[in-house]
Amino acid sequence: MKMESQRLFGSLRQPEYTGENRCVPCTVVNVLIAAVVSGILGVASVSLMVVSFALFLGIIYVRGYLVPGTPTLTRRYFPDRVLRWFDKDPAPAYAIPLDGEDGLDPETVLQGAGALEPCPDADDLCLSTEFREAWYREIDRTDETTAEQTVAEMLGVPASRLSIRREARSYVAYADGEKVGTWVSYEAMVADVAAQHVLRDRIADWGDVPVEERSGVLRGLRVYLDQCPRCDGSVALTTETRESCCRSREYLVSECANCGARLFEMNAAKVE
Template identity: 45%
Template sequence: MRIQSVLDTIRQPEYTGDNRCIPCTVVNLAITVVICVVLAVWMWPVAIGFAVIALASIALRGYLVPGTPTLTKRYLPDRVLAVFDKGPTQTTAVDPDETAAVDAEQILLKSDAVEPCEDIDDICLTPSFRKAWYDRMDTIVETETEREALAESLDTEGEIEFVDHGEAFAAHIDGRSVGQWESRAAFIADLAAARELSNWIDAWETLDVTEQGTVIRGLRVFVETCPSCDGPVVPSQETVESCCREHTVVAIACESCDARIFESTVDPAVEIGQPEAV
């Protein structure tokens, strides 16, 4: 127990386990190897002793050299951090060429699902589409027919299972994951949109799954009433910091039940205003 207590005192959970910064670890391992080689030339037992201490420090604390997390965040370029999956998973600063395949805003505008707002310079749902979309959400929630609606949308007869992880809501068909959402509320919004948009967009069936998903997900920023708890939704913005970098997360969540409807990571290099509608 005493040894375990000592280890717990030394250990830094914010830099180890799931929070381990891979670039920090790689840099410190490289430094350890270089120092061990130099020490081995002088006295190999010392090199072995140093290696044991260094590896223990990296394993328990996440790094050997003090200040490594700060130095890594400050001096390693984003493209290097991205190699180790430490960059933002999704940003609003995307290459226009990558989104040229489907312009969700134009598709929704042409289908009369959205229109320019009357009182502000933005895009709003048209009254007719809002009613149709919300009616579908209400029907799915009230009749608890998520499985039937998803099966029809995906044209499948497989066994559907939903798993609510609290911070994520997943759907599985015959044990295979088919999608994950921020919450059950986000899933309901997407499911209702998928069922309704085919009535509004003439070329809906010609869009591939990825393109349909882009349009459907974009609609979620227009949700004004939570599909789960029937309360208002509110926007938020927070800075999430890891040992390697920090990024801003913009989100829309239900005020009453905290269910997240929409979430997107924004590159800190991009000036943050209000999240784009689509």
């Protein structure tokens, strides 16, 4: 009987979600759900409430959660700043040196914020796993209303005075009829809006950085997108030749392979 109980316990136990690997936000949410459900059952019987709550707590202890899919749902829908409350060793907020004469170097800022790190298999920089997950969580929950409110915050204008319109292949933000921001696509704007939320929680003085320099950091971060913010699929990096009356220029272009949405375009001559 004892061995059967141990086998049953072992089959139910999920080490990836318990012990040192326990997801604290998941546990908190599931205990609250267990309390609410038990309270409802308590209307019929107090003993049923006690027994059900004890059973629910046992399941959470053994499996890490009560509601199926909780770890995935928590990572996806909880804001990064909420998830960081539960970190065992939260990283201190990065402080940008604001007194430099040459302006901010996006790569330096992004490394300081933990967004970029050396690639494991190449002499280059890559998105850190933690930052990528936080960034894409924000991308997934960014809708048009959220995007417009955040763009207003980014540009330092009241949302009531801001309008965002599609013009040709670009998305342009206007404040009282004056152009205040431009993105090469809606997807690029969503990527910047989501990154704004994540970086705001990681950089102590992010709000004190001039708008133009913040925009430069966000544009620099967009280079590292490897999945389209809206139509999913991979991101393709190509070159494009543009002809003018007297010369031609090569541009480095990043776009979504599935829907063709552009994420950034840059004069190739300016790329180191």
